[in-house]
Amino acid sequence: MEEVNTYLEDLKNTIEQRDPNQIEFKEAAFEVLDNLKPVLERHPEYIKRNILGSLIEPERVFQFRIPWQADDGSFKVNRGFRVQYNSTIGPYKGGLRLHPSVNLSIVKFLGFEQIFKNSLTGLPIGGGKGGSDFNSKGKSDSEIMRFCQSFMTELQKYIGPDLDVPAGDIGVGGREIGFLYGQYKRLNGSKPGILTGKGLDYGGSLARTEATGFGLIYYLNALLNGQSDKLAGKKIKISGSGNVAIYALQKATELGAKVVTMSDSDGCIFDPNGIDLDVIKQIKEVERGRISEYVKRVETATYSLDSVWDLDINYDIALPCATQNEINEKQAGLMAVNGVKYVAEGANMPSTPEAITTYKKHKIIYAPGKAANAGGVAVSALEMSQNSERLAWTFEEVDKLLKNIMESIYAKSAQAAKEYDLGDDYQAGANIAGFEKVARAMYQQGLV
Numbered sequence: 001m002e003e004v005n006t007y008l009e010d011l012k013n014t015i016e017q018r019d020p021n022q023i024e025f026k027e028a029a030f031e032v033l034d035n036l037k038p039v040l041e042r043h044p045e046y047i048k049r050n051i052l053g054s055l056i057e058p059e060r061v062f063q064f065r066i067p068w069q070a071d072d073g074s075f076k077v078n079r080g081f082r083v084q085y086n087s088t089i090g091p092y093k094g095g096l097r098l099h100p101s102v103n104l105s106i107v108k109f110l111g112f113e114q115i116f117k118n119s120l121t122g123l124p125i126g127g128g129k130g131g132s133d134f135n136s137k138g139k140s141d142s143e144i145m146r147f148c149q150s151f152m153t154e155l156q157k158y159i160g161p162d163l164d165v166p167a168g169d170i171g172v173g174g175r176e177i178g179f180l181y182g183q184y185k186r187l188n189g190s191k192p193g194i195l196t197g198k199g200l201d202y203g204g205s206l207a208r209t210e211a212t213g214f215g216l217i218y219y220l221n222a223l224l225n226g227q228s229d230k231l232a233g234k235k236i237k238i239s240g241s242g243n244v245a246i247y248a249l250q251k252a253t254e255l256g257a258k259v260v261t262m263s264d265s266d267g268c269i270f271d272p273n274g275i276d277l278d279v280i281k282q283i284k285e286v287e288r289g290r291i292s293e294y295v296k297r298v299e300t301a302t303y304s305l306d307s308v309w310d311l312d313i314n315y316d317i318a319l320p321c322a323t324q325n326e327i328n329e330k331q332a333g334l335m336a337v338n339g340v341k342y343v344a345e346g347a348n349m350p351s352t353p354e355a356i357t358t359y360k361k362h363k364i365i366y367a368p369g370k371a372a373n374a375g376g377v378a379v380s381a382l383e384m385s386q387n388s389e390r391l392a393w394t395f396e397e398v399d400k401l402l403k404n405i406m407e408s409i410y411a412k413s414a415q416a417a418k419e420y421d422l423g424d425d426y427q428a429g430a431n432i433a434g435f436e437k438v439a440r441a442m443y444q445q446g447l448v
């Protein structure tokens, strides 16, 4: 016990000394370290081999500049990253994020989370992440294309179908993946296995677009079943209106729940009758407009500049699907007042540590992103399988596998929580179940 505490404290001090300013990375790493205490008590050999010392340090980090030309002829320069975090159980796998907030701390936190998430899927994929501080808002298609071409001109030196396979994340959807793939192909020839989230016409998988949102709802459904509860009739708040949010809305509505809010970085909408999927898809996927447009088309809805999480209404389930640290302690407290029973994260780390403590205090059941949003990377791995086979599976085949994977992630997390006597703590359950596979593999591979 004493040995475990000392070991974990030493690791935290190491992180603090090496990267004192990496706030998001420290938040993600400290959470995992705290949750792994009981595992280390059972497995002193992991301390002896310093498995966690290796796990917290990325195998490799690339940082580079991305010069590109704007439509007005001016020369711009952004900063690009790729963190190859851990390849113990397979090639590095994880998305690329384009957002002005992107820095090394954010890419490292996402890459670190990805190790456990990918392990939980049961598929042979390691953890990685990348991105740039490029702001897509207001950019023309040509500017996006020139930026993506320049990004890939550097990134292509570090990736490969059996080495590191990036995908989309915030700011990187089908359009960006198309431009990135096109540039990769110009430089290296046709290799569909180099990226996932590709268009269906050039090696993409059916159901990849829907995967994270659908997967979130499949996980939630399994969680509710485990509590002898059901999704039909539940009132849900969703934040965000991007890829994850839209397909979570679709599947939740199909299964009989009512989603009453969505948002973007400007504000949020509230529609007591349930958000209209077709209107959202038209605004966000076709017109690439702002969410405020919704109230011009749907009479029953209202728009406000507040965060979704400050809206004082009664509801049952919170699905944060926008960005990291979007829910603070006060907003988590409001959830308890509003009668929320479950929080399942579509986004990565959307709840601050204080918010998570508040959920637990009020017995709100909490499903962390690394388990609940693993559907995207799971179908990305299925896209890699299809690319290797030179085959394309049907939507139904992929969707069925996705559902099985999400149910098994819930079952693994619940089983780990039970095994370590942690009750309904699915956060610790996910961290432990994700870690155990990677730790066993690292142990078998020796000094890695």
Ligand SMILES: NC(=O)c1ccc[n+]([C@@H]2O[C@H](COP(=O)([O-])OP(=O)(O)OC[C@H]3O[C@@H](n4cnc5c(N)ncnc54)[C@H](O)[C@@H]3O)[C@@H](O)[C@H]2O)c1
Binding pocket: 168, 169, 170, 171, 172, 212, 239, 240, 241, 242, 243, 244, 245, 263, 264, 265, 266, 321, 322, 323, 324, 326, 346, 347, 348, 373, 374, 376, 377
């Ligand atoms: N796309 C995937 O397959 C996938 C998989 C796993 C996890 N995620 C995570 O899900 C989250 C959303 O990703 P996405 O792919 O839907 O991105 P996206 O770019 O399609 O959508 C992001 C959404 O969040 C909103 N948003 C961004 N910052 C905000 C803020 N500060 N306040 C309110 N809204 C804000 C944007 O307006 C947009 O609606 C991210 O945390 C991402 O890492 C995505």
